[in-house]
Amino acid sequence: MGIKEQPKLPQFRIVANILLAVSGLFLLLNLFLPGLFASGPTGVPYSLFIHQVQEGEVSRVSVGQNQIIYQLKAENAEPAQVFATTPIFDLELPKLLEEKGVEFAATPPPKNTWFTTLLSWVIPPLIFIGIWQFFIARGGGGGGPQGALSIGKSKAKVYVEGESAKITFADVAGVEEAKTELVEIVDFLKTPARFTQIGARIPKGVLLVGPPGTGKTLLAKAVAGEAGVPFFSISGSEFVELFVGVGSSRVRDLFEQAKKQAPCIIFIDELDAIGKSRSSNGFYGGNDEREQTLNQLLTEMDGFAAGDATVIVLAATNRPEVLDPALLRPGRFDRQVLVDRPDLSDREAILKIHAQKVKLGDDVNLKAIATRTPGFAGADLANLVNEAALLAARNLREKVAQEDFAEAIERVVAGLEKKSRVMNETEKKIVAYHEVGHAMVGALTTGNGRVEKISIIPRGMAALGYTLQLPTEDRFLMNETELRGQIATLLGGRSAEEVVFNSITTGASNDLQRATDLAERMVTAYGMSKVLGPLAYQQGQQAAFLGNGGANPRRAVSEDTSKAIDSEVKEIVETAHEQALEILRQNRDLLEAIATQLLETEVIEGEKLHDLLSQVKPVANS
Ligand code: ADP
Ligand code: MG
Ligand code: ZN
Numbered sequence: 001m002g003i004k005e006q007p008k009l010p011q012f013r014i015v016a017n018i019l020l021a022v023s024g025l026f027l028l029l030n031l032f033l034p035g036l037f038a039s040g041p042t043g044v045p046y047s048l049f050i051h052q053v054q055e056g057e058v059s060r061v062s063v064g065q066n067q068i069i070y071q072l073k074a075e076n077a078e079p080a081q082v083f084a085t086t087p088i089f090d091l092e093l094p095k096l097l098e099e100k101g102v103e104f105a106a107t108p109p110p111k112n113t114w115f116t117t118l119l120s121w122v123i124p125p126l127i128f129i130g131i132w133q134f135f136i137a138r139g140g141g142g143g144g145p146q147g148a149l150s151i152g153k154s155k156a157k158v159y160v161e162g163e164s165a166k167i168t169f170a171d172v173a174g175v176e177e178a179k180t181e182l183v184e185i186v187d188f189l190k191t192p193a194r195f196t197q198i199g200a201r202i203p204k205g206v207l208l209v210g211p212p213g214t215g216k217t218l219l220a221k222a223v224a225g226e227a228g229v230p231f232f233s234i235s236g237s238e239f240v241e242l243f244v245g246v247g248s249s250r251v252r253d254l255f256e257q258a259k260k261q262a263p264c265i266i267f268i269d270e271l272d273a274i275g276k277s278r279s280s281n282g283f284y285g286g287n288d289e290r291e292q293t294l295n296q297l298l299t300e301m302d303g304f305a306a307g308d309a310t311v312i313v314l315a316a317t318n319r320p321e322v323l324d325p326a327l328l329r330p331g332r333f334d335r336q337v338l339v340d341r342p343d344l345s346d347r348e349a350i351l352k353i354h355a356q357k358v359k360l361g362d363d364v365n366l367k368a369i370a371t372r373t374p375g376f377a378g379a380d381l382a383n384l385v386n387e388a389a390l391l392a393a394r395n396l397r398e399k400v401a402q403e404d405f406a407e408a409i410e411r412v413v414a415g416l417e418k419k420s421r422v423m424n425e426t427e428k429k430i431v432a433y434h435e436v437g438h439a440m441v442g443a444l445t446t447g448n449g450r451v452e453k454i455s456i457i458p459r460g461m462a463a464l465g466y467t468l469q470l471p472t473e474d475r476f477l478m479n480e481t482e483l484r485g486q487i488a489t490l491l492g493g494r495s496a497e498e499v500v501f502n503s504i505t506t507g508a509s510n511d512l513q514r515a516t517d518l519a520e521r522m523v524t525a526y527g528m529s530k531v532l533g534p535l536a537y538q539q540g541q542q543a544a545f546l547g548n549g550g551a552n553p554r555r556a557v558s559e560d561t562s563k564a565i566d567s568e569v570k571e572i573v574e575t576a577h578e579q580a581l582e583i584l585r586q587n588r589d590l591l592e593a594i595a596t597q598l599l600e601t602e603v604i605e606g607e608k609l610h611d612l613l614s615q616v617k618p619v620a621n622s
Contacts, residue, residue, distance in 0.1 A: 061102055062105055063105070066087075070082070168222055178339050182337075189229050203334055205312070206333065207328070208337050209337065220267045233267045236274045247293030268314070275315075358386075375471075434493040437494070445485030451467060452605060468605075487518050487573060488577075491508075496584055522572060
C-alpha cells in the first residue's frame, strides 16, 4: 500500500522498551544468579555450625544478615574448608565465639549496593508500567506496539501521501453520492478561500453510514490520498480503555495535534464504539470511560470554530441507530452520507476494479456475476474475485474462468464443501429428499429466485446438503405472497421428510428458525397481518430493512397483543407448511424421481435441474 505510516516519537518508545527489557533481565539475574553461579560455600544446618564452634573446629566467622560464612581450622596441608549457614536469632552467638577464641566479624555491606538500591527503586515501577501497558494493549483492541510512555496519548496514525499506488477515488466504485460529498471536502481543504469568499460554512463533521464492507474505510483512505493534507486515522475502539480518563485524554491529544497541523482531516472509524447513546448503556450511569470519551469528543468538536483551524472530522459507523443524538446535532456530524450496498451496475463496477488485479479469461462476464450477487457488499465482491482466482490456480488454469466465479459465489453463499463429512446411507437419503423438497416448493412459489443447484455434499458450518437459489434480479421490496412463498420453501425440506418418511429429523431446525423469523417480521415489522394491522411491534428502525437478519426486540405490548402476535405468526407458518405439504404430496412421483437421481449423482444443477423442476405441477385446488 502506498500510504505510509509516520511513526510518532519512535525514540521514546524504543528507549522505554529497552529500559523495560534491561530491567527485566536484571531482575531475572538477581533471582537466579546466586543459585546458578555461586560455587561458594557449602550450606550446612545452624546446629552443625554451633556444634563445630563448640568443638573448637572453627577458625573464622563472618556474620551477615542473611548468611553466616565460616572457615574451619586448616588441618594437615589441606586448604581450609568454608561453609555457610543461615543464622537464627541467637544473642548468645558472639559470646560463644569469643569463648572459643574464634575470629569473627560482621559481613561488610556489598560494594554494589548503590546499584542494587537503584534497581530496587527502578524495577517495581517499570514492572508496574509493563503490566499497565499490557492491559492497555489488550483493552485497546490490540493496537500495534505501543511504548510505555504513550499512555494517554492519541494512537492516531498519521497518513502522508505515499509515493506509490495511493488509494484514490478511482479505487472506489459506486457510492457516487458519498464521493460527491467527499470531493467537496477535499476541495475545501485544498482551496478554502473559494468557499469562505462567498460566506459558505464548511461542515465540521461528515459521518459515513452504511452496512459493513461497503467501503467506508476505503473512502476515507481515498480522501487521504486525494487531499494532500495530513490525515489522522484512529478507530473508535482504540479510545475505549480500561482506565477511566485515558480515552478522553486521547481525544484531547488527537485534536491538539490536528489543530497544529491544520488544515487536516481526522478520521474516526467505528464511531459507534465511543458514540453509543449515553442513555442506553444500562444501569448505574453506564460506562463511565466511554461517556467521558464521548463528552470530550463533543467538547472538541464544538471547540474549534469553522473560521480558524480547518480541521474536518470524518467518521464511519455501521450502527447509526445507537449513536448518541448529541453527535448528530448541527455543528458536529451535521452531514451524514449513506454508503449503501451496491446495486447491479455498482457491483459490476466494483468487480471491474478488483478484477484488474487478476488475469481474466475471455469467457468471464462480470455483468452476469454482478447479476447473481445481489446483497453482496464491496468487501464480499473483492473477496469473491480473490476466491475465484484461488480456485483457478488450484485448477491449474492460467486465467480465471467464469466457472471459477460460479464456484466462488457458491462458496461465499453456502460455505466450503466438506467431503470429509461422511453420512450413512439413511442420512443421505433423508438429506436428499429434504433438499429436493426445498427445490420443488421453491420452484412453484415466487420470491425465491431461481433454484440453481441441489447438492447432498456437505458444505459450510451446518448444512448437510443444500439448495442454492440465486436471485435473478435486485429486489428492494417484497410482497406478502412472495414472503409466504419464501416461508413455504424454507419448510419444504421438513415437509418432504414428513411426506416420505412420516417422521421428522433435527436437520430442519435452521430452516424453521428462519421461517419463524420471517413470519414474525411480517407481523411485527411489515404490518402484513390483518388482525394486528399496520403497526410496528418491533423497536428500532432496522426492522424496516429487507433481508435483515433476526428480529428486533419487541415493543412493550399488552398481553393480548402479544398472544395475538404469536397466533398470527403461527398461522402464517402453518399455512405455509400446509402449502408445502400439498405441493409435495401432489408431486410425489417427481419427488421420488429427483431424489433418486440426486442420491446417484450427489449434485443436480443447471439446465438439467431446470428441466426437472419445470415438471412440478401447481397445486390443483388453489
Ligand atoms: P467498511 O469500512 O465499510 O466496512 P471497507 O472500506 O473496509 O468497508 O471495505 C473493505 C474492502 O472491500 C475494501 O478494502 C475494498 O477492497 C472492498 N470494497 C468495499 N467497497 C468497495 C467499493 N465501493 N469499491 C471498491 N472496493 C470496495
Ligand atoms: Mg471499516
Ligand atoms: Zn433445509
